[in-house]
Amino acid sequence: MGKYIIKKLLVSVPLLFGITLITFIMLNIVPGDPIALMMKDHFNPDVVARVRLQMHLDDPTYIRFLRLLWDALHGDFGVSYILNRSVTELLVEAFPNTLILAVAAALVSWIIGIPAGVLSAVKKNSAVDNFFMGFSLLGVSMPIFWAGMLFQYVFGLKLGILPVSGFDGPEYLIMPAIVLGWNSAGTIARLTRSSLLEVMRNDYIRTARAKGYTELKVILKHALKNSMLPVVTVMALQVASLLSGAVITESVFGVPGIGRVAVNAIQNRDMPLLQGSVLFTTFIVILGNLAADMLYSYIDPRIKYN
Amino acid sequence: MSNFKKVTVNTEPDSSKADPVTETFWQEISRSLLKDKAAILGGIVILAFLLMAVFAPYVAPHDPYKVSLDLQFTKPNAQYPVGTDMYGRDVLSRIIYGARISLLIGFVPTIISMLIGIILGVISGYYGRRTDFLIMTLADLVLAFPSLLLAMVVMYTLGASLLNIFIALSIVGWAGTARVVRAETLSLKNKEFVEAAKATGVKDYIIMLRHILPNCIPQLLVLLTLNIPISILSEASLSFLGVGAQPPASSWGLMVSNGKEYMFNAPWVAISPGIAILSVVLAFNFLGDGLRDALDPYLKQ
Numbered sequence: 001m002g003k004y005i006i007k008k009l010l011v012s013v014p015l016l017f018g019i020t021l022i023t024f025i026m027l028n029i030v031p032g033d034p035i036a037l038m039m040k041d042h043f044n045p046d047v048v049a050r051v052r053l054q055m056h057l058d059d060p061t062y063i064r065f066l067r068l069l070w071d072a073l074h075g076d077f078g079v080s081y082i083l084n085r086s087v088t089e090l091l092v093e094a095f096p097n098t099l100i101l102a103v104a105a106a107l108v109s110w111i112i113g114i115p116a117g118v119l120s121a122v123k124k125n126s127a128v129d130n131f132f133m134g135f136s137l138l139g140v141s142m143p144i145f146w147a148g149m150l151f152q153y154v155f156g157l158k159l160g161i162l163p164v165s166g167f168d169g170p171e172y173l174i175m176p177a178i179v180l181g182w183n184s185a186g187t188i189a190r191l192t193r194s195s196l197l198e199v200m201r202n203d204y205i206r207t208a209r210a211k212g213y214t215e216l217k218v219i220l221k222h223a224l225k226n227s228m229l230p231v232v233t234v235m236a237l238q239v240a241s242l243l244s245g246a247v248i249t250e251s252v253f254g255v256p257g258i259g260r261v262a263v264n265a266i267q268n269r270d271m272p273l274l275q276g277s278v279l280f281t282t283f284i285v286i287l288g289n290l291a292a293d294m295l296y297s298y299i300d301p302r303i304k305y306n
Numbered sequence: 307m308s309n310f311k312k313v314t315v316n317t318e319p320d321s322s323k324a325d326p327v328t329e330t331f332w333q334e335i336s337r338s339l340l341k342d343k344a345a346i347l348g349g350i351v352i353l354a355f356l357l358m359a360v361f362a363p364y365v366a367p368h369d370p371y372k373v374s375l376d377l378q379f380t381k382p383n384a385q386y387p388v389g390t391d392m393y394g395r396d397v398l399s400r401i402i403y404g405a406r407i408s409l410l411i412g413f414v415p416t417i418i419s420m421l422i423g424i425i426l427g428v429i430s431g432y433y434g435r436r437t438d439f440l441i442m443t444l445a446d447l448v449l450a451f452p453s454l455l456l457a458m459v460v461m462y463t464l465g466a467s468l469l470n471i472f473i474a475l476s477i478v479g480w481a482g483t484a485r486v487v488r489a490e491t492l493s494l495k496n497k498e499f500v501e502a503a504k505a506t507g508v509k510d511y512i513i514m515l516r517h518i519l520p521n522c523i524p525q526l527l528v529l530l531t532l533n534i535p536i537s538i539l540s541e542a543s544l545s546f547l548g549v550g551a552q553p554p555a556s557s558w559g560l561m562v563s564n565g566k567e568y569m570f571n572a573p574w575v576a577i578s579p580g581i582a583i584l585s586v587v588l589a590f591n592f593l594g595d596g597l598r599d600a601l602d603p604y605l606k607q
Contacts, residue, residue: 018447026463130344141535141587143542146562146580149569153577157570244454248543262455263547266462274462278455285452 008293012286019282020072024065027275051081068275077276082268087276090261095280097167098257101180101249102242104173106235108181109188112136114231116185117192122219124197132189140186144245148179148252165254176253180245184238191234195227202226232299236292240285338600345596351589355582359405368396370403371554379572389574391565397575400556401582407468407557408583411541412534412590415475420530422476423483424522428514430484431491442488445481453478454543461549468555471544475537483529490522524601531594535587542583558583 052058056067071078077087116132123129139147155175156164163172199205200223208218247259254260258277265273339345358365368386374394382389388397430441448456460474494500495518503513542559544550546566551557558579565576 014443015446015450018443019450022447022451023459026459029463137588137591138584141539141591142584143539143546143559143562143580145543145546145566146576146583149562149566149576150580153569153573240452244452247452247454247458248546251547262458266458266547266549269462274459278451278459281455282451286450289450 004297005294008290012290015286016283017069019286020069020279021065023275023278023282024068027271028061028064072279077279078272080265080270080273082270082273087272090273091258091276091280094256094258094261097255098243098246098250098259100173101176101246101255101257102239104177105180105184105242105245105249106238108177109183109185109238110235112139112182112185113188114192116189117231118196118219118224120189120193121196121200122215129193133193136186136189138186139182139184142183144179144183144248145252147182148176148249151175151179152252165252167253167255172253172255176249176255179252180242180249183245184241187234187238187241188231191231192227195230196223199223199227229296229299233292233296236288236295239288243281243285335597335600339596342596342599344592345600348589348592348594348596351585352593355405355409355586355589358402359409362402362406366396366399366402368399370395370399370556372396379568379575382574388578389572391561391572391575392568397561397578400561401558401579404556404558404561404579405582407551407555408538408541408559408586411468411471411475411551411557412538412586415472415479416530416533416537418472419476419479420483420526420533422480424487424519424526426480427484427487428491428518428522431488432495432510432514432518438488441484445484448478448481449485451478454540457540457544458547458549461544466549466552468551471541471550474544475540478540479533479537482533483526486525486529487519487522490525491518494518494521528594528598528601531590531597535590535594538583538587538590 056064059067068078075088077091079085080087080090083090113136116136120129120132151162152164152175155162162175166172196219200219205218205223208222209215213221243259246255246257247262249255250257250259251263258281262274262277262281264270265277339349372395374390376394378390378392378394380386380390380394386396386398388401391397391400426441426445430438457474457478460477461470464470464473491514500513500517503517538559541550541557542562545557545559546563548563550563551560553560561579562576562583565572565579569576
């Protein structure tokens with residue numbers, strides 16, 4: 001197990017390097033002077049020259065990449081052009097909000113997805129199956145921001161029971177978490193359903209039935225546990241889709257998280273801030289995948305570590 | 307529960323089924339697809355939207371670009387079934403014309419990214435070694451990014467336009483297809499028919515085109531149907547963030563995004579194009595799920 005984890009950690013190193021390289025290349029081939037672009041109407045050649053010098057923008061490209069790499073290793077992603085503050089500081093400030101939102105959304109997706117999948121599998125091809133699968137599919141098929149706006153309209157404006165936007169307490173979390181969680185509940189429900197159906201074909205299920213257990217007991221005691229393996233993997237891989245979705249959800253509901261930082265950075269053409277938030281988020285996703293691997297090998301010891 | 311019963315029923319000779327030996331691949335798929343009501347519904351909805359997009363000038367009740375400020379935010383009525391927007395333009399007609407852009411965004415980047423994925427995937431699986439390592443490392447890198455963030459970065463770099471959406475979604479989307487095709491190629495390249503072709507001196511690219519790729523068609527069909535809605539939703543998200551389609555070209559995503567400021571006094575402006583997105587995406591998902599069930603025996607091979 002220890003060896004396996006170390007190996008996985010070692011594989012992540014070139015991955016992190018590659019991600020930094022790709023992000024750097026893409027953000028640095030933007031045509032035109034980033035500082036001039038950012039200043040738009042307030043263009044002033046003296047200021048541009050001074051800022052370029054300050055940000056080391058006149059150094060050769062490879063030096064700038066190596067500097068980014070070196071600084072990123074030390075947890076330093078540079079200084080935001082617009083906010084004139086350390087990018088790391090801004091990200092560390094925003095991250096807990098994204099984390100809270102993502103965890104709450106993940107919980108919502110499991111609470112909807114797993115029971116829906118189980119019920120659909122038990123009542124396969126019935127109206128119940130169709131209803132729950134349709135409900136989960138609906139969540140995947142809606143644009144997140146559109147669903148968010150509908151929720152705001154219905155629960156915020158018409159019914160007036162939930163705050164429309166902001167992030168000042170637990171009640172502010174409800175709508176964004178449901179919108180984001182519903183979006184990934186579909187995947188969980190479909191996977192739970194197909195995995196449970198697969199498991200139900202096994203001999204030990206037939207044995208349990210032959211022993212005279214009720215169908216409910218067969219499912220809860222014997223089938224569900226084994227059918228959760230692929231579901232757990234997907235749960236951990238959800239980190240990526242939740243963080244992608246959080247970008248949108250945060251913008252709709254005004255949650256001051258990483259996603260909103262990234263969106264603001266795009267709108268203001270704030271390159272260091274965008275670079276920092278993309279790298280930071282992707283690092284989190286890789287950590288999530290690593291956790292998925294470990295969790296998976298812990299739950300299913302049959303997995304060979306070679 | 308009724309497992310035993312089902313098994314016995316299935317083993318009885320079923321006279322309604324066509325002879326499996328003489329049935330072709332496509333006949334078999336269409337037969338099992340036609341039994342799936344959700345898939346049929348999905349297919350019909352997609353067809354309806356496609357026709358609507360092609361014949362937009364004949365279907366649309368009003369000029370989608372005609373600004374009339376005295377009609378600003380007209381509530382849905384007989385003349386304007388889903389009302390008018392902030393410039394007094396007919397929302398229904400704009401949705402009908404918007405289908406052109408949104409469906410184009412569904413199909414074009416998906417097809418481009420799948421072509422890239424197919425080519426790289428088959429090369430990677432067929433040649434193995436360094437080529438494989440190089441291509442798969444690149445695929446892993448792309449897959450490590452949260453897709454929306456990567457697309458945002460590409461749009462930031464290239465600037466917002468329809469062409470750049472195609473590029474961004476292609477860059478984000480090819481890696482998944484490449485992995486699937488590579489895995490399939492790996493399992494096929496040691497089969498006898500490939501060995502035989504090699505032994506008789508058939509060129510590599512012909513082996514890939516004639517002997518390997520046709521066997522990937524079932525997977526690719528399912529991927530295509532399920533990737534199109536992802537492209538449509540991604541574009542909608544990018545438009546919402548202001549780096550997607552740009553006016554005057556108007557996608558459904560952009561329409562929702564433009565309507566968001568008027569959500570509380572004129573909700574129809576933003577809600578109705580969203581319903582169009584939801585319907586098309588749901589239809590593709592239904593069709594894709596049906597296709598996956600219909601192709602199940604081929605996918606498990």
